[in-house]
Every structure is written in C-alpha cells, then in structure tokens.
Amino acid sequence: MEKGTYRIRPPRSRAPSLLGSGTHTTPSGRSRSLPLSSDATSDLVERNLFAIVLLLIFGVVFCFAAAYHLFQSRVRL
Secondary structure, X not given: OOOOOOXXXXXXXXXXXXXXXXXXXXOOOOEEEOOOOHHHHHHHHHHHHHHHHHHHHHHHHHXXXXXXXXXXXXXXX
16 A cells, blocks of 8 residues: 555534434435433443453353363372
C-alpha cells in the first residue's frame, strides 16, 4: 500500500427528523431500534462482566483440580 492512500470515512450523518423517533428505517427498508438507554446498557455490561468473572473462576478451579488429579495419579519411582 502506498503511503497516504488510505482515508478514513466520516461517520454517517442522521437526518434531524429521524432522531426523535423510536425506530428509523435503514436504507434496505427494514426498521431497527435505536441504541439502548444508559440504564439498560449498564445492566447488560454488568451481566456480561459477571458471566466473564464466573467463567474465569470456573476455569481456575477446573485447572487446579486437573493439576491436582495429575499430581496424585503420577507414577512414583
């Protein structure tokens, strides 16, 4: 790629009449809802964070249990 040929596109601007409505129409004609409110977004982030922490705790316990099992079942010379 040559130096200086890449350009970043600016974000799409929205028409002022569509900002106040609950849904807007995409260019394909289908409607979709606007982004979630800050309360719903924070609840979603909190739930995802809880799931990640729970998964990490489960992984740590599983790894230590597997290591302990391998340590106990080793062949002693």
